[in-house]
Amino acid sequence: MGEAMKRLVPAVCATLALFSCGGAPEGAPDVRKPNFVLIFIDDMGYGDIGAFGSTDNRTPHLDRLAAEGMRLTSFYAHPVCTPSRAALMTGAYPMRNGLQTGYWHPVLMPGDPQGIHADEITVAEALKEQGYATGIIGKWHLGDQPEFLPNAHGFDYYFGLPYSNDMSPFLPLNKRNHPPLPLLRNGEVIREVPEDQSFLTGDYTTEALKFIDAHHEQPFFLYIPHSMVHVPLFAGDDFRGRSSNGILGDAIEELDWSVGEVRKKLEEHGIAENTLVFFTSDNGPARGSAGPLRGRKGSTYEGGMREPAIAWWPGTVPAGSEYADTASTMDILPTFAALAGGAVPAERIDGHDISAILKGATERPSAYAAFYYYRGYELRAVRSGKWKLHADGALYDLEVDIAESNDVAAENVETAARLEGLLEKGREEIGDGPVWPNDPGIRLPATARPIGKIDRAPRLLIPRRDAEGEAAHEPPIRTKTTSPPPKDYVRPDNW
Ligand SMILES: [Ca+2]
Secondary structure, three states: OOHHHHHHHHHHHHHHOOEOOOOOOOOOOOOOOOEEEEEEEOOOOOOOOHHHOOOOOOOHHHHHHHHHOEEEOOEEOOOOHHHHHHHHHHOOOHHHHOOOOOOOOOOOOOOOOEEOOOOOOOHHHHHHOOOOEEEEEOOOOOOOOHHHOHHHOOOOEEEEOOOOOOOOOOOOOOOOOOOOOEEEEOOEEEEEOOOOOOOHHHHHHHHHHHHHHHHOOOOEEEEEEOOOOOOOOOOOOOOOOOOOOHHHHHHHHHHHHHHHHHHHHHHHOOOHHHEEEEEEEOOOOOOOOOOOOOOOOOOOOHHHHEEOOEEEOOOOOOOOEEEOOOEEHHHHHHHHHHHOOOOEOHHHOOOOOOHHHHOOOOOOOOOOOOEEEEEOOEEEEEEEOOEEEEOOOOEEEOOOOOOOOOOOOOOOHHHHHHHHHHHHHHHHHOOEOOOOOOOOOOEOOOOOOOOEEOOOOOOOOOOOOOOOHHHHHOOOOOOOOOOOOOOOOOOOOOO
16 A cells, blocks of 8 residues: 555545555565456346356356356346446445436436536445546447436457447337447447447457456456347357257356466466456346346346356455355445455445355455335335245245245245335435336435436437437337336326
8 A cells, every 4th residue: 555545545544434444564574466357147047057056058157157266046136227236336225316217218328418527436436446447348328418427437459239239220120229339448439339249258258358457567447247148149259059948058158268378367467366256147038047046137126136156366365265145246345445455435335244254254244234125216115034034025035945936925924014114214215216217206314315417418329320419319219118007007298
C-alpha cells in the first residue's frame, strides 16, 4: 500500500462510516493484493454444468475448478439481466438504485434514457481506489448512453456489447425494430455485430487473455460477462455441432473452454495462487436447465434466481469445499473490496463480505437474516435460513424441498408469521409495488437512490440506416413486455 493510500484509508473510513477497512498495518510488508476474475454467464441455469449435475453438457474445465475450489449451492442473482447486473456491480438490491427495470421495459433497451447513476459505487470503482487495473470484456447492460457505459463507472478497458445480443435487427422476431447491434471498445463502436454471432465467445476470450497479459504484474480486476447463453445462441467453428445438446450445448462447451483458457493464462504467468476466479450466472435459464429447481428466467422461484457458483483460488479456497447457505451476487463488492484491503460504503449495500467463508469457514451461517426476491418492483418472496415464504403465503423448507413443491405454511404457522414480518420489513426498507415501471402503486423508501437519467434525447450507438436526422435515433418500438403484467394491472398511457 502506498503512503498516500495509507493516509487516505483511515480518513475515508471515518467519513463514510465504512466497514472492513483492512489492509496491511503500518510497517508491515506490502503483500501483493489478489487479482479478481469474475466470469458472469448470461441466462445459464443451475443445472447447466457438470459440477451442478448436468449430464447434457460437457464442462470439464468448470468441473475441475469446482473440484479444486468451492461450490456455492445457494448463490442468488436476480431474475433478469439489468437488475441482476445492477446488484452485482453495486452490492445492493436493484430497488436501491433504480435499476429494477428499464424505463419502459423489464430491462434497459437500446437508446434507453436511463442507466446507472454517476454516484453509484461499482466493484470496479472500489478496486480502482485500491490501485487495480480494471477491465470488462462482454455485456454491460446498465445503460448505453456515454455517461452510463463502463468507462464512466470505474473500468479502464471495455470490449463488448452494451446490452443483450437479441437486441439486434436480424432476429426473425424483431418486432421491436431494433437498431444495429454495436460491438464497443472503450465507448467507440468498432463494428456492427452481424446476424452470425459465432465469433463473440472466441473474441471475448482473446480479449480477456490479452488483458491478463497486459496487467499480470499489477493487481487487476477482470469482469467477463459473456453474451452467451442468451438467445440467439451461437458457438465458434471449433464447437458448433460438437455437443450432444444442440447449439445450447455447443455454446456452453465453448464457454467452458473459455474458462479453461483463462485458467491456463493465469498459470502461465504464475499468478493462479494470487487470483480469485469467481464463476456464476445472471439469472435462471431461458433455454437451459434449472436442474432440480422450480421456475426459469424471470421467476422468483429458485430456478429464476439461484445460480451455479464456483470460487477458485488455489491454496486459499479449500479444494472440494461447498457452502450451502445463502450468498449472493451482492456479496461480490464487499468481498472483493475486503480482500483488496479496501473500504466499502456499508450504508449503500445489502451484500456481505464472504471472504472468510471462501477461505474455509463453510459452517458459518449466512449473514442474510432475510434475502429478498424481487421481480421488477414487486417483492415476491423472502428466504431466512432454510425457509422461504412467498408473498402469496406459500412456505417451503428448501433444505428438504429444493423444488418448492410442498407448501408447509399450515404446519409451520409461527415460522410463516416470522417470515411475513421479514417481508413487511422488506416492503418498508427496500420497497414494493406492481411489477412494471411507471405505476402509481409503486412504493419506495426515502433511502431509494435515483436512477441515472439524461436530460436530452437519447442517441443510438449506431444510427438507423433507413432514416436521417433525429429519425435515425428512434428507439425500438414499445410493443409489449416480455412477461405479461398481472391480470389486475392497468398499463399506463406512456408505456
Ligand atoms: Ca440474463
